[in-house]
Amino acid sequence: MNHEQSRDLYDRALSVMPGGVNSSVRAIQPYPFFVQKGDGGHVVDADGNRYVDFVMGYGPLLLGHDLPEQVQAAIQQRASEGPMYGAPTEVEVELAEFVTRHVPGVEMVRFVNSGTEATVSAVRLARGYTGRDKIVVMQGGYHGAQESTLVEGHGEHTHPSSPGIPESFAEHTLTVPFNDTEAVERVFEEHGEDIAAVLTEPILGNYGIVHPVEGYHEQLRQLCDEHGSLLIFDEVITGFRVGGLQCAQGKFGIDPDITTFGKIVGGGFPVGAIGGKSEIIEQFTPAGEVFQSGTFSGHPVTMAAGLETLRYAAENDVYDHVNELGERMRSGIADILEDQAPQYTVVGTDSMFKVIFTREGEFGEGHCEAGCTQNPTCPRYEHCPKNGMDVKQAETERWERLFWPAMKEQGVFLTPNQFESQFLSAAHTDTDIETALEAYKDAL
Missing domain, CATH: 3.40.640.10 (Type I PLP-dependent aspartate aminotransferase-like (Major domain))
Incomplete structure (x- = not known):
């Protein structure tokens, strides 16, 4: 992907805004891409690159970027x-x-x-x-x-x-x-x-x-x-x-x-x-x-x-739609993790999802199939995060410096560190889920 316009905008922003941003979580290394517009479940950046957007403004955009x-x-x-x-x-x-x-x-x-x-x-x-x-x-x-x-x-x-x-x-x-x-x-x-x-x-x-x-x-x-x-x-x-x-x-x-x-x-x-x-x-x-x-x-x-x-x-049954997408996303990621990274944990509920790069754990019969719900009978129960410190002890550097850029290069926009949630909207489609899951397969 070409990011020349975003790089130039960031250079200008550094002169007039602390860190070049107006919220510290946007300070992505080496520099953030600057969004030009939203389009349904996607954003398009200043260089014309198109991303499936699972940030959704950090949660407010239940209906996506194209409002009814x-x-x-x-x-x-x-x-x-x-x-x-x-x-x-x-x-x-x-x-x-x-x-x-x-x-x-x-x-x-x-x-x-x-x-x-x-x-x-x-x-x-x-x-x-x-x-x-x-x-x-x-x-x-x-x-x-x-x-x-x-x-x-x-x-x-x-x-x-x-x-x-x-x-x-x-x-x-x-x-x-x-x-x-x-x-x-x-x-x-x-x-x-x-x-x-x-x-x-x-x-x-x-x-x-x-x-x-x-x-x-x-x-x-x-x-x-x-x-x-x-x-x-x-x-x-x-x-x-x-x-x-x-x-x-x-x-x-x-x-x-x-x-x-x-x-x-x-x-x-x-x-x-x-x-x-x-x-x-x-x-x-x-x-x-x-x-x-x-x-x-x-x-x-x-x-x-x-x-x-x-x-x-x-x-308009928006919650049925977004929650179904969320379950499909979490279940699909769990299937990928079971094969490629069984120590990692899928978390989330309804239209929220995330992968925590936990360091221990395994899949087995009766595991939480669509996101950790703290089920004591789940084989991962002793290893799944119970509090903020458990999340902090996960592989946060790997998530931020390797996984996030790999997903971005495949056109999937996630919150840029281990901690904030990903969100689905009514504008997301089955194709968006399939695209994201393929990206997870490659990036993980």
């Missing part, structure tokens, strides 16, 4: 009526009604502008509602670029994971490994009266794709209830992708107190949201005293895009 007519028309109408107003609009009420009607744990919702803003606001809300300061998070979980969760360490022995964050923020953040029941019990035994909330993704989605072991979320729910803490589900990634319109909390049958959203709920435009029980969400100003506000919150174009995307998904 009703979605496109709604976006264009709102944009033509004026960019924004600094006043409420009907469409934000309609989207809030749709979300509260379908997501089990959401009775009321506040829209913001990003997943990071949603989790920042959710943490502030939990602290304001409970009058407590400490937050429990999962090691390897990701909740945006916010000070309370950019921490490293174990238990109460934490420190900021980035310069620029005061140590005092980390003092109030307790970390436990995902799926470690004993660790979370110890944290509550020692700090239960001071814990405002447990903040977790239902499935680790930014550090591999790691399912909860049986009973783990139920235990979190019970511990929060016993100690008067709140359970926050970060569904920025899983929201309206895993579990359909009920989201991951519906799939797992767990009722969180607060849920954060992003990505799909904005239909591909910048968005975030905090939903939950009315008595909690009403603590936000102006109904309550926990301050939260934003100039662009509830932006009419974003609200229209999100509403029509979700309506289209509900009316």
Whole structure:
């Protein structure tokens, strides 16, 4: 493939943007390709190279790059009526009604502008509602670029994971490994009266794709209830992708107190949201005293895009289609791994998928055929990743420096490291799956 235009654009970008990018995950070595346009389930770069796109904007593009007519028309109408107003609009009420009607744990919702803003606001809300300061998070979980969760360490022995964050923020953040029941019990035994909330993704989605072991979320729910803490589900990634319109909390049958959203709920435009029980969400100003506000919150174009995307998904069996593609992809990759790399692990669910370059394991009778579900009877159970550290110990360098470039050269665009998920959309086809599986055969 020729990448001359992308190289020239990157050279220009280095002069005016730190690292030549506006999000660190785009800093692909030796330089990223620059996208010119999207086309269904594909992207075309500045040099005219065409790729099957399984990044899908890191998850927001449930319908792909070519939006259905009703979605496109709604976006264009709102944009033509004026960019924004600094006043409420009907469409934000309609989207809030749709979300509260379908997501089990959401009775009321506040829209913001990003997943990071949603989790920042959710943490502030939990602290304001409970009058407590400490937050429990999962090691390897990701909740945006916010000070309370950019921490490293174990238990109460934490420190900021980035310069620029005061140590005092980390003092109030307790970390436990995902799926470690004993660790979370110890944290509550020692700090239960001071814990405002447990903040977790239902499935680790930014550090591999790691399912909860049986009973783990139920235990979190019970511990929060016993100690008067709140359970926050970060569904920025899983929201309206895993579990359909009920989201991951519906799939797992767990009722969180607060849920954060992003990505799909904005239909591909910048968005975030905090939903939950009315008595909690009403603590936000102006109904309550926990301050939260934003100039662009509830932006009419974003609200229209999100509403029509979700309506289209509900009316056109989108989830059946994308989930079937996801199962085919994961099953096909598992067949390839069984023959070529039996130590590697296929992970994912619904329309998410990934291969983790684990160092041990084997296939056998009764293995998870379409992605690891933490099934204790699976012959791979002892070796499949249970938390973020397990994923980190996989062959991350091999994935990034050998596998990813090999897939790109075959016209398959994946998230560029071992950690972030791949996503399918309604625009992907059977041919796209076949193309990708052939590329996996060659690259692995």
